[in-house]
Amino acid sequence: MQGVGRIGAVVSEGCRRALAWLIGGGLLWVARAATGVRPLWQGTVPRAVQRVYFANHGSHGDFVMIWACLPSVLRRATRPVAGQDYWLASGLRHFVASRVFRALLINRHPQPGEPSPVDQMAQTLADGDSLIIFPEGTRNTGESPLLPFKSGLYHLAQQHPDAELVPVWIDNIRRVIPKGEWIPVPMICTVSFGEPLVRQPLETKDAFLARAREAVLALRPAESR
Template identity: 35%
Template sequence: MRWLRRAVIVVIARPIARMFTGADIIGREKLPLKGPAILVANHSSHVDTVLLLTIYPSKALDRVRPAAAADYFLKGRLMSWFSRNILAIVPVARDRAGAGEDVLAPAREALAAGDIVLIFPEGTRGDGEELTRLKSGVARLAAAFPDAPVTPIWLQGAGRVLPKGAHMPVPMNCTVLVGDAIHWGGDRAAFMEEMRQRLEALKALAPPQRWA
């Protein structure tokens, strides 16, 4: 099934993503190409996941797995098949978080297998302009894999391509900024604050959009 995933993303999704996002990639060389590794990005659109998959070289693509809400991405037979086999999601059962279940177990298993796990620590889509509160799940994963690099990524403009509640994408200039990786330092609060600062710094570096 890996060949099918690679073909769909490289042959179909990548050209479509380029057409609708016109994405400029800054710092692509900082992307980890092997795992275990963690990618942390802001979240404003369903375009985010596909866009980040399409910027990866095809040889490393097999290892990139986005963490995604099981209640949405595994809803319905077709959506579930696409999410598991093409997006290769790491399912997060966020509705069971308060029931004592370890909802991060699938992400830990993926990291233990040497995968690159993509996390949106805001937990849900924002407006793409301001970074909302970050959830600490990424810190727990970093603590479990202290040698894994945690790479911050800022996505500018993706929320305008397919904003929350919209059903049809519109062309929009986007920028993907990849920052220097950080590592777990032993303190959860300090780690989360550094992650927020890195994301905010990348946002500040984003060039003006070519059109609004």
């Protein structure tokens, strides 16, 4: 009976992998077909090195746009950071986040004794993966193009200085996936990747975060300003 159970577990795991592959392919097709998303590698090129992609955040679909722009070999090594509160709200969301995107699901408000989001991200980098993060800390639904950055990016730069910090601007995403909607509105979306940011010696946290924010804003297309 134990042998039967092990076979069943293997078959079940195989089915999950197949389903994740199918869903991933479907989401990739939808992202490209519905939004026409295209990458603009303005200050760097896609390379198989460890990176922290840090971007503006206006929609739940943001990391999907970045993910869709990466070559497949980089997608497999890059984990988007996302909030547990949203992605654990249903079994389907949890499956998509954990099995399709390999997302690092964080508790935004950890209890005493639980690892902080920065600790979890640092451990993921220590394990060798790259990250997609949104330093604003929440979706920006206001008029400002970019909210002030939280301190997590600074701490990651301190703890993992060899990881490249790549600024990213996602354009048109709010109109592609309006707030509260799941179905994309057909519209061209661009994802601009800038030159990796290097933390300067003796640079203060506030100065670094301000410079990182400006690096993202500098990628914003002129027609969107």
